[in-house]
Amino acid sequence: MWTWEPIRAWLSSLITSYWANPALTAVQILMVMIGVILVMAFYTLAERKIIGWMQSRRGPNRVNLFWVPGLGQPFADVVKLLFKEILVPGNANQLLFRVAPFLTMIPALAIWSVIPFAPEKAFANIDAGLLFILAMTSLGVYGVILAGWSANSKYAFLGAMRSAAQIVAYEIAMGFAMVGVLMAAGSLNIGRIIEAQHGGPLSWNWFWLFPLLIVYYISGVAETNRAPFDVAEGESEIVAGFHVDYSGMAFALFFIAEYVNMILISALTVIFFFGGWLSPFDGYLPASSLLAQPGFFWFGLKTLVPMFGFLWLRATFPRYRYDQIMRLGWKALIPVTLVWLFVEGVLIYCHVGPWKGHI
Amino acid sequence: MMFETILFFAFSAVLVGAALGVVLARNPVYSALLLVVCFFNSAVIWLMLDAEFLGIVLVLVYVGAVMVLFLFVVMMLDVNLEELRKGLAGYWPIAAAVAGLMVFAILNVVITKRLGGIALHAAPPLPPGYSNTQALGEALFTRYAYPAQLAAVILLVASIAAIVLTLRHRTGVKPQNVGEQVRVSAKDRVRLVKMPSEKRP
Numbered sequence: 001m002w003t004w005e006p007i008r009a010w011l012s013s014l015i016t017s018y019w020a021n022p023a024l025t026a027v028q029i030l031m032v033m034i035g036v037i038l039v040m041a042f043y044t045l046a047e048r049k050i051i052g053w054m055q056s057r058r059g060p061n062r063v064n065l066f067w068v069p070g071l072g073q074p075f076a077d078v079v080k081l082l083f084k085e086i087l088v089p090g091n092a093n094q095l096l097f098r099v100a101p102f103l104t105m106i107p108a109l110a111i112w113s114v115i116p117f118a119p120e121k122a123f124a125n126i127d128a129g130l131l132f133i134l135a136m137t138s139l140g141v142y143g144v145i146l147a148g149w150s151a152n153s154k155y156a157f158l159g160a161m162r163s164a165a166q167i168v169a170y171e172i173a174m175g176f177a178m179v180g181v182l183m184a185a186g187s188l189n190i191g192r193i194i195e196a197q198h199g200g201p202l203s204w205n206w207f208w209l210f211p212l213l214i215v216y217y218i219s220g221v222a223e224t225n226r227a228p229f230d231v232a233e234g235e236s237e238i239v240a241g242f243h244v245d246y247s248g249m250a251f252a253l254f255f256i257a258e259y260v261n262m263i264l265i266s267a268l269t270v271i272f273f274f275g276g277w278l279s280p281f282d283g284y285l286p287a288s289s290l291l292a293q294p295g296f297f298w299f300g301l302k303t304l305v306p307m308f309g310f311l312w313l314r315a316t317f318p319r320y321r322y323d324q325i326m327r328l329g330w331k332a333l334i335p336v337t338l339v340w341l342f343v344e345g346v347l348i349y350c351h352v353g354p355w356k357g358h359i
Numbered sequence: 360m361m362f363e364t365i366l367f368f369a370f371s372a373v374l375v376g377a378a379l380g381v382v383l384a385r386n387p388v389y390s391a392l393l394l395v396v397c398f399f400n401s402a403v404i405w406l407m408l409d410a411e412f413l414g415i416v417l418v419l420v421y422v423g424a425v426m427v428l429f430l431f432v433v434m435m436l437d438v439n440l441e442e443l444r445k446g447l448a449g450y451w452p453i454a455a456a457v458a459g460l461m462v463f464a465i466l467n468v469v470i471t472k473r474l475g476g477i478a479l480h481a482a483p484p485l486p487p488g489y490s491n492t493q494a495l496g497e498a499l500f501t502r503y504a505y506p507a508q509l510a511a512v513i514l515l516v517a518s519i520a521a522i523v524l525t526l527r528h529r530t531g532v533k534p535q536n537v538g539e540q541v542r543v544s545a546k547d548r549v550r551l552v553k554m555p556s557e558k559r560p
Contacts, residue, residue: 127492128492131492141423
C-alpha cells in the first residue's frame with residue numbers, strides 16, 4: 001500500500017519536522033497542478049487531432065516527440081506563447097488588465113483541492129465540498145468580466161457581457177442539478193456522494209437522475225464558454241471576445257483556464273453521476289477481484305468520456321444564437337430540473353430506487 | 360493558537376483596509392472589487408471559527424452572484440464622477456453623525472459589554488464529529504421550518520414583483536417567436552418544383 005510516510009520522513013530530515021507537513025502539502029499540490037496542466041496540454045492536442053479526424057483532416061503532424069508525429073505540438077505552442085511579447089493597450093486599465101488572467105486561472109485550479117481522485121485521496125475532505133465547488137466556479141466569471149472591461153475595447157466588452165450573462169444564467173440550472181445529486185446522497189461531502197452510489201453502474205446516479213445529468217452537462221459546456229455556446233468568443237462577430245487584446249502568456253492563461261475547466265466539468269460529471277472512483281464491475285464480480293477495486297484508474301478512465309464529448313460537440317454543432325442560449329437556459333433547463341427534483345423527492349419518499357444515502 | 364491569532368489579525372487588517380477602500384476609491388469599479396475582497400476576508404474569518412457553511416455561502420451568494428451583477432451595472436453605467444462629487448463636501452456633518460453613532464454602538468457592545476454581555480474570549484471548542492452544515496440544516500428544517508418557508512415566499516414575491524415592475528410591453532417592435540422558429544420544418548420553407556428543361560432557341 002502506497003503512503004506518504006517515506007516522503008514525509010525525507011522532508012523532515014531535510015528541514016525541521018515542524019515544516020514537514022506544510023512542505024508535504026506543497027509537494028502534493030504541485031503534483032496535482034502539474035498533472036492537471038499536463039493533461040490539459042495533451043487535451044489541446046487531442047482536440048485538434050480528433051476534430052481533424054472528424055472533418056477528414058490530419059490535424060497537427062509536424063512536431064515529433066518520441067517519433068510520434070504531432071505529439072510535441074503542445075510544447076511547441078508553449079514555447080511560442082512564452083516568447084511572444086505581452087502587449088498592454090495604451091488606454092487599458094493597467095492594473096486590472098494584468099490581474100484578470102490570474103483571476104480566471106486561480107479558481108480553475110483551486111477547485112481541484114476538494115476533488116477525490118481515489119478513496120480518501122483528496123486535499124480537503126470538507127463537509128460542504130459541493131458548495132465549495134459551486135462557489136469557486138462562480139468566481140471564474142470575474143476574470144472574464146474584468147478582462148473585457150479593462151481592455152477598453154468594444155469587442156472585448158461585448159464578449160465579457162455575453163459571457164457574464166451566460167455564466168450567471170447557467171449556474172442556476174447547474175446548481176439545481178447539484179441539488180438533485182445531494183438529495184440522492186444525503187450529504188454535501190464529495191466522498192460520501194461517491195460512496196452513496198456504490199453497487200454497479202445501475203445504482204450510479206445517471207440512471208435515476210438522467211434529466212439532471214443532461215442538464216448538468218449542457219450547463220457545464222455553457223459555463224466553460226465552449227462550442228456550441230461560445231458566443232463570448234464569437235470569432236465571426238466580435239473577433240475573439242473578452243480576450244481580444246491579450247497576447248503571449250496572458251492569453252495562454254485564459255486558454256489554460258478554459259481547458260482546465262473543461263477537464264474539471266468532466267471530472268465532476270463523473271463524480272456526481274458515474275460513481276467517481278467506483279469500479280463499473282463493483283457488485284457483479286466478487287469484491288476481492290482486481291477489476292472490482294475502486295481507484296484512480298476508473299476515475300481517470302471515466303473522465304475521458306465526457307472530455308471526448310466536449311470535442312465531439314464542438315465538431316458537430318453550429319453556434320447557438322444568443323437569445324436561444326438564454327431561452328434554453330431559463331425556459332428549458334431550469335424547468336426540467338425543477339420537475340425532476342419533485343419527481344426525485346417523491347421517489348425517495350416512496351423508497352423507489354437505490355438512494356443509499358438514506359439507508 | 361498563536362498562528363491562528365496572527366492569521367486572524369492579518370485577515371482583519373485586509374478586511375478593514377478593503378472596507379476603507381470601498382468608500383474612498385475614486386473609481387466605482389475598484390469600489391465594487393474591494394467589496395468583493397471584504398466579503399472574501401469575512402468568509403475566511405468565518406471559516407476560522409469552524410463556520411464553513413456560512414463562509415462558503417457568503418462567497419457563493421454575495422461574491423458569486425450579487426457582486427457580479429453590481430459590477431455589471433457599474434461597468435454599464437457611464438457614471439460622471441465629477442458631477443457626483445460636486446455637492447459632496449456639504450454632507451459631511453450628517454455623515455459624521457451617522458458614523459459616530461455606529462462607532463458608539465459597536466464600542467458599547469465590544470468594550471463595555473453592556474448589550475447582551477458578549478464575551479471577548481475564543482469560541483468554545485466544538486465536539487468531535489460536529490458538522491456545521493448538518494447542524495444548520497437540522498435547525499432550519501425542523502425548528503425553524505415555517506420561518507424559513509415564509510422567508511422563501513417573501514423572496515419569491517419580491518423577485519416576481521421586480522420582474523412585473525420592470526416589464527414593458529413596447530409596441531411597434533418585431534420580436535422573433537422562437538417557438539415558431541424551432542417548430543418549422545423543411546416542407547414549410549422549401550418548395551421543390553419539377554420543370555422540364557427548355558429547348559435551346
